[in-house]
Amino acid sequence: MESRCENCIIRQFNSLRAMSKEELKSVSDSKITKSIKKGDALFEEGDKLNGVYCVRNGISKLSKLSANGKDQIVKLATKGEVLGQRSVIAEESTNLSAIAVQDMEVCFIPKESITNTLQKNPNFTLEVLRHMAHDLKEADDVIVNISQKTVKQRIAEAFLYLKNNFGEDEEGFLALTLSREDISNVVGTATESAIRIISEFKKKGLIHTSGKKIGIKNERKLMEMVEGF
């Protein structure tokens, strides 16, 4: 495993690429590499973060607990994404929990390295800004989807999203396997409703399953369903 940030490929995918050699060196010297097991938390809602997490491997769900005790998953973050930025930048405690849905490898970067660079390197700041602008757009899309589409449409969309963003394994199952509960927390519905709709999709030949694993059989029909046919 490469342990110098300067040489880390992951950097290509995130805002760290806009850092200068010296800045990267300082980040590299202060970072701490951590292994996170599936189900463990990187941080939890309300925590004050002393730094950000750069994901080298694995996938994390970012979720928020609602008053009625249900989690809403707001985003799934994978290799190359930086978590906790929003909180560090706004100097607020985080509004989301980050929990591993697969074993993960992350680098913890103390916030000083980040805030120093933010104040000195406009390219880096702009790069972070662009990323956040993108996240904001995605959040807007989620709002519209969740309020205007039926649960069925949202589940169909979630499967397509999982395929497009995380791919499939050799047997044609979605590479990212989520529990039924996680799926229902992504689309914002009751677990039983999600299960029922998954069964229905299976009966209609849109998907096939094997245990928790789900594979897409008829992508076109799923897409039509998302559009409302």
Place this chain on the structure above:
Amino acid sequence: MESRCENCIIRQFNSLRAMSKEELKSVSDSKITKSIKKGDALFEEGDKLNGVYCVRNGISKLSKLSANGKDQIVKLATKGEVLGQRSVIAEESTNLSAIAVQDMEVCFIPKESITNTLQKNPNFTLEVLRHMAHDLKEADDVIVNISQKTVKQRIAEAFLYLKNNFGEDEEGFLALTLSREDISNVVGTATESAIRIISEFKKKGLIHTSGKKIGIKNERKLMEMVEGF
């Protein structure tokens, strides 16, 4: 009306305050002041923006059209807010429409003034970044609310939000009067459902109405309702 950005009080409320004297001067020289009538659009979903809009007065709804033909209002923007930033920064066409819900006065600032400053003045960039971080957090909250709360709770919350953010007039009505349709588009429900719930609130003595105008009568009960009692 003050026409030099350097002297504009609005600037105190947004990221423009982080600009240097010279930068502000250049913005001021290139800006165009516009009056927008209630119902007219500042820009529409899909437009490529050549600049941003700084709101001097009035209120705009930011909304996105969904496949089924309904608008979802994602945010209400008022005095001091800058619209179109996200799109200019990400160099994408906008994902939202901005339509005046009251007569407005705005300053159009060509994107060059903004992008130049973004590249040169890290304080400004950081300030913009902080604002966007805040918007992103709010968007996350909206996602959780919309997916986990009932329509009734969301409407109660919307009224409290309107009171806290836009205040009340002398007679105790919400200062920002929205049509029933706009209200339903804020909470993401059918217009009829919104109307029905407004009637119910009125019967229960939680609010009082006069034409389109709505006044809050029992704030405590509304708050309890939002919490789920």
Place this chain on the structure above:
DNA sequence: TTCCGAACCTGACAATTGTCATAGAATCCC
């Protein structure tokens, strides 16, 4: 003023979704 259209309101009904209860299947841990 009077008319017209838009906005508001209400009822009846259907569809969607959530809740509760229960049972089987898978998984984990000793």
Place this chain on the structure above:
DNA sequence: GGGATTCTATGACAATTGTCAGGTTCGGAA
């Protein structure tokens, strides 16, 4: 390997929400 626990699944039912179809009221224009 076996028992406990968690996850998946399904039925029955209730609650919520949307849709359609009609009204009424309001505000602006002729």
